[in-house]
Amino acid sequence: MTSPKTLNVSRRDFLKIASVSTGGVAALAALGSGFRPFDAAAQANLSKQGTRIAYTACVMCPAECSLAVKVENGVASAIYGNPHAPLNSGVVCAKGASGLQMVYNVNRIKYPMIRVGARGEGKFKRVSWEEALDYIAEKLLKIKQRYGPESVIMDAGDVTDRDPYYYLFRAFGTPHTVEHGAICDTPRRHGPKLMFGGKRVEPDIMRPVLVRQPDGSLKNDYRYRTRLIVYAGWNPFTATRIVYESRGTVEAKLAGAKLIVIDPAFSNTATKADQWIPIRPGTDPDLFAAVLRYILENHSDEDPFRRYIDWSFLEYSQGWEAFEAAFRSWWNKKDPINGLNYFSLEWAAERTGIDAEVIAELAHTFGITKPAAWVWGMNGIGHHYNGYTAAIIGTALNVITGNMEVPGGAIDTELVKSDKGGKVKGDDFNKREVTRVINGKTVTGKQEELHMDLFGKWCAAWDDAVGDYPSRFLEGVELKYGPFRGHKYPIKAFIIRTGNPVITGSNTDAWIEALTAKDGDDYRVELVVYIDTPFLETGLYADVILPEASYLERMSLSDIYPSHQLIYLRDFVLEKLYESKTQYDIAMALARKLHEKGDPDIKPEEHWEKYPTEEDFWNEALKVAPGRNHCGYPLPYPQYPVNYKLLGTPDSLEAGRVTIDDEKKVIQGEPVTVQWLREHHGVAVWPMSWGRFHNGGVLKTDSKKVDFVWDYTVEKDGEKQRKGGYAKYNKLIEAAGEPTPGLREVGWEKYPSTFYWFETLWNPYTNPDYARYKDEYPFQVISGRIHHAMSGTQMVDWLGRIPTEDLWMPLNDDRVVEEVVIGPDGPTPTGRKVRIPKATWSIGVIQMNRADGERLGLKTGDLVELETPLGHKTRGKVYLVETIRPGVLRLPFGGGGRFSPGLGKTYDFRDVTPNANAIVDPDHHSPIMGSPIYGDMIVKVRKM
């Protein structure tokens, strides 16, 4: 036993750790660069003595729950959930509570740095903000002058409070303002996007919901109405993105709901399932299709025991007949891989590995149990080449069974969440007219029509095709569609903020190759800037690193997915540590720099003069809240007209302090402000209602109905108009005369007008092109979630000690490591040797079925190498369990092969932990939106 160290921490040392760098306010002002110092009162408040509670929002996972943080003498000491925000209703998970170890992590980026070695070497030197911003602005302007602003990408990554960056870079002139949705989840969103104009179908289990009562009062309703929840390829207990699905699922179960989990692995969510269906990876669409076919074939209007379909959906939808006909047209075709009829039970049984009786029972159960929700997820559908087909069928299943928008049913949370951002998103800049000379001709169009994906390879991309960036960095962009067709430009600047695409953005080696590619002596992508709090792998490839203030040191608003309008504030809790700056600080300072250097696109009256303080900026973002149509039952505000847009604070709307514009159909209350939120525990909650699809309501399709058809013609004022989710892309394709490469890959000339089907890649069981690999590569590889946020939190000590999901387990060997921390000059050896005793740290492992392992002569802890048909490899220790389907390996996403020293102890075990994205196919992306196909791969296993 070691003797306790007595460290005398002097008060000065203590303050150095806990507060802004010495000099405080004066130092900030002296930095120039347009940094606005905190006003003295605000600053004093943050570091005052005593204990206080500060309300803010988390970033430890994309749920970004509302928090109540305890601050003692200026130090954050404990993190609780905010009970006033119905989204998490006072809960906080291990990740959220561990935020202290992110904020105070020794490996946090503390100062701006400029690279001194080669990209990837990890050699940096500390510089002043002045120097860093100067470097960036200088390069950006040179790039703009030489290649055009469109050659700059601003990737605002994973954390959703990105508006200051979007605003700046759209003003700068690039349409490439990106967020991680491009690589996360994308095919999963496609069904709701096409059919509702939405994004995320979730069960109606967020409780409490605030509901207007018959007596006129507003009360919290804690009651669950759900009778059945199906989670397919979705693990909400660990992927806590939709946080209320944790307490909501178990509470709904106790209130009588049945839970069915469809997942190749026995996830934490499956542990509470009444039925676990261990499906073969990549076959969720097959199962969904069989369920839909069963329902259509067996529904009976007369027999209440088979009344699966609720025809009232026809009142708020269109195109069902065409959709159904297209779906049925497959039934008589025989699948070449097994000779069976598409979507029949036998066909699905053969492809999914699930018994036909189980599939039939599942379909019947879902059809007959109401209210119900059919919910699908990221790893299951979002990670697969053909995930779109499942998303579309899943959406249809919820609609035709009458479960959308009924109490206890399913809700598209994108459609009902509060708006935010407004003018500070910078949409106006994207609509600016710009001119380019293409093949000698001068062409005019909008800035947004220069977009590399939407008018390039992926005209139906979810905003952007980040997974395809390595190719674009290497080959450049050629626009194929729109007014700028033929325009070619390289990608010369990549600014990445709170994201780590080297690990998460598709194949790791492809990203490294693209970021390190050279033209002569210079890097092809001439400027790479990394902005974040933790130092992740992508930072190793940056030219400039900027320390962004942690979430406890900044102000913003989060993307959240509740059942109704609700918004909460991320507020300053601590003084900014070291020399970190908020996104607002950084964007405004860079704007000033660009302006000083003569950038004509940056006008002071649009930036720091318009939003002189942080609060001004976020107040602008709040002006559009809640921004939804007033509709549904019980009507939220019985005194106001239906289908008018609601704006303003809950109390002003409640009290009638509004102006009503009958022409614009807007009910304008007092705008929500930062100050208002501060006075209300950081939260604004508007009333819940259901049935919001009727009479347009919240739907955002062209037709304001649920669309089963996606390219159709309507007549308006004697004019024929092309409408539907795919119409605008098809118009682009027709004007250009060529389909996208993705479309060609699946054999289409344009986007389909209704139901479609195609196979996924690298699946020997469903796609005949890959059948030949079945024997040599007997394992399908998928990834799963652990108690971490993607790739950004694996340095957190508490989270490293919690074993999770048979993926993140205490299998570390005993090691003494030469400690490396992120110092002022980047990765710096400290000279200390630290011992990590055996089995005290969780490391990423390869989850394998025990019988499979034994057949291969393996035991838990053996190091193996996985190799794909493309020759990509990764290695890790196997963990043999009963909790996964045979023939499947599951790896922790972001859990292994972590080569940034900023990952602390996780870094120390990089050689024996698997990187799920080392083996992703770098050359294929899902054909419609261009997302990486993380879950489509097969491997052979070799013991090391």
Added chain:
Amino acid sequence: MLQNNESVLDALKTEESRRAFLAKFASAVFAGLITPALTGDVVPAQAAPSEQKNLTDEFDVDQLPEAVEGEHPIRRMMADLRRALQKPMDQRRWGMVIDLRKCTGCNGCNVACITENKLPPGVTYRPVMIETYGTYPNVARRFIPRPCMQCDNPPCVPVCPVHATWKRSDGITVIDYDKCIGCRYCITACPYAARSFDSGYFYGDFEGGERQPYELLPSPEYGENRNRAEGGSPIGNVRKCHLCIHRIERGELPACTLSCMGRATYFGDLNDPKSLVSELIGQPNVMRLREEMGTQPKVFYLV
């Protein structure tokens, strides 16, 4: 070895003799830790009526909107707690109910407890056990948070050679860090492995060598505000869950109860038939861990 407890008590009667006694058993390490008690009684045997005044509602739970039916469980439990605090201490019987049907294995309770009590590396009061059963595809897995059971018949109490641990009249088994000599008999005695020894590690030991700001703050345990960063108790002592005494005595719920992501953790006064915990343990699916040990835990599980 001492003949009987009496001679130990004799030895401990005066500060002087106590030091002498402990000095015989202490290693050089602990020599520096034998200090006079920082405060008098750690916790009073009888709560003075004046203590009731200092109740807090940290997160304004009272201001939550009214419910159609039922209530936010946090509100319900805070009301139960406040009602119990109006009774004399020896009429309260604190207990916990953990509904394993609702625990999602998130470990929020574990980390919330660590941060609330400023626990160092190597000390956890409420780890979450994972039990897995079966053969593919017929498998089951259960998450079992394991705080101190606050046994009515605690095996840890009689084995303590210096009477540093005892069960209060309200049911919580407490530890006097000043009396505890770190012999760890109690750790061995506990059938639930609910006690941990504070070896004196800091998070900074593992990363960078510099202490983290939150581990330089005093811990609120037992209302004593000890700062182990100054090098003293509870380093060298045994520590365990105390149901966040420092919180409940001001009307706040334990950290784990507040945080629980599945809303699976309930706390309250088992002596009050109207409390939520009393209602819950009246169900047929209630059980306790290691019932056969006769420890009479006050932590109940619903399965």
